[in-house]
Amino acid sequence: MSVEAPDTTEPARSREPSHGLDSAVRRETTSGRALASVVVALLVMLLCVYALLESTLQAIGQPAWIIDPESAARFVAGLPGGINAAILALLGIVVAIAGLIFVVLALRPGRAGRRFLPSRRIAVVLDDEVLASALARRARAAATVRPEQVTVVLSRREAIVNVRPTSGIPVRAEDVLAAVEDELRRLRPQPYPLLRVRVAGTGVIGA
Amino acid sequence: MNGTPRALNRILIFVFGILLLAVGVLLLLLAAVPAVGAWWASWAPAASLRAGDLFATTVFPGTRVSWLWALAMALLVVIILCMVWWMAHQGTGRQDLVAWSSPTAERGSPDEAPGRVAIAASAVDQAIRGALMPRKDLVGSSVAAVEFEGKIALRVRVVARQGADPRAIADDVEHLIGAMDLVFGHSCPVLLHVASGTRSRFSRAERVR
Numbered sequence A: 001m002s003v004e005a006p007d008t009t010e011p012a013r014s015r016e017p018s019h020g021l022d023s024a025v026r027r028e029t030t031s032g033r034a035l036a037s038v039v040v041a042l043l044v045m046l047l048c049v050y051a052l053l054e055s056t057l058q059a060i061g062q063p064a065w066i067i068d069p070e071s072a073a074r075f076v077a078g079l080p081g082g083i084n085a086a087i088l089a090l091l092g093i094v095v096a097i098a099g100l101i102f103v104v105l106a107l108r109p110g111r112a113g114r115r116f117l118p119s120r121r122i123a124v125v126l127d128d129e130v131l132a133s134a135l136a137r138r139a140r141a142a143a144t145v146r147p148e149q150v151t152v153v154l155s156r157r158e159a160i161v162n163v164r165p166t167s168g169i170p171v172r173a174e175d176v177l178a179a180v181e182d183e184l185r186r187l188r189p190q191p192y193p194l195l196r197v198r199v200a201g202t203g204v205i206g207a
Numbered sequence B: 001m002n003g004t005p006r007a008l009n010r011i012l013i014f015v016f017g018i019l020l021l022a023v024g025v026l027l028l029l030l031a032a033v034p035a036v037g038a039w040w041a042s043w044a045p046a047a048s049l050r051a052g053d054l055f056a057t058t059v060f061p062g063t064r065v066s067w068l069w070a071l072a073m074a075l076l077v078v079i080i081l082c083m084v085w086w087m088a089h090q091g092t093g094r095q096d097l098v099a100w101s102s103p104t105a106e107r108g109s110p111d112e113a114p115g116r117v118a119i120a121a122s123a124v125d126q127a128i129r130g131a132l133m134p135r136k137d138l139v140g141s142s143v144a145a146v147e148f149e150g151k152i153a154l155r156v157r158v159v160a161r162q163g164a165d166p167r168a169i170a171d172d173v174e175h176l177i178g179a180m181d182l183v184f185g186h187s188c189p190v191l192l193h194v195a196s197g198t199r200s201r202f203s204r205a206e207r208v209r
Helices: A022-028 A034-059 A069-077 A085-107 A128-143 A173-187 B006-032 B034-057 B067-088 B103-107 B121-132 B166-184 B198-202
Strands: A114-117 A123-127 A150-154 A158-163 A194-199 B097-100 B118-120 B138-148 B151-160 B190-195
Touching (some): A034 B006, A085 B006, A114 A128, A123 A128, A128 A173, A173 B166, B034 B067, B121 B151, B151 B166, B166 B190
Parallel strands (some): A123 B190, A158 A194, B151 B190
């Protein structure tokens, strides 16, 4: 069973001492691309350093390390000759997939798995795991089961509470739903997840 | 909340990705489609020869080095420096000081001694750490001063135990920050990040409060 999100578009209540960090909160709840950037920068640097090395070796009249620029140009111009077609195709696929990964990384919205709580003086951002464990604690108390019998799966839009009752002691899904919903209403995380409670049909023995 | 140039990151990653994709697709087509191979053969060798001639005609007098080639090498060096600059800008913005006195106060007003007062970020870190120590639902905490949109902001990061009440933590930290505003006589924006780390995953859950 599930509960729709309550109307969170309530008019901006008088939040007088605002923290003034709205853009910081937006930044914190999305993830950047710092790692991919460093990888790209390193790759470009490696390529450039290698090109510099071969150019310098040629300029001072030393034998090339791997291939000198002129032979490289001749080889590229002579494609697809001079190399096994299967290897060339494989190389193309690998390079194209790597490129596609970077394009997707650049275009996809970064989700950090974090939400923010409405607050006044300070801006509050919390990891989804913290929210999930808070919800799990309430669900556990409402169902009176052990911690291992409750799991909460929190995605951007949904919070799914799975309860495995102790064998012989029925768990009312309505109670769990009401308790977890109450916790969500109290915390009011943004974005507000849609709540679902699932009580497993089979019980746990000896818990 | 740091100096990472996010828009620039995405643009450069996108450009690099598109280039890689283009090269990869070209290689694949060259290997697989004979028509593309014929098209390549129709202009690539000639272009390569023309480029070679261009380099040969632009040599420095008395040497074998083309100035066009030297220009290309200089460009490579510039690209490398740009990449180093770009990498150095990831995750910057940490500050040592939270607040400091204005230059006019440094020179000293008629009824005050000249001098400079600064509050170090580590002092705030120690104070908030100490104040949060008794809380049993936190595994650890740290405070960093970061520059954000031209202002110094505090970034408080606490690692919560499983089952901790985030609202209670937020209220407590909010209370602490209010007290700190009073003590320091200076109020700066504060962002609280309630995190969950490997330490909270492996430590005991918060049960009794």
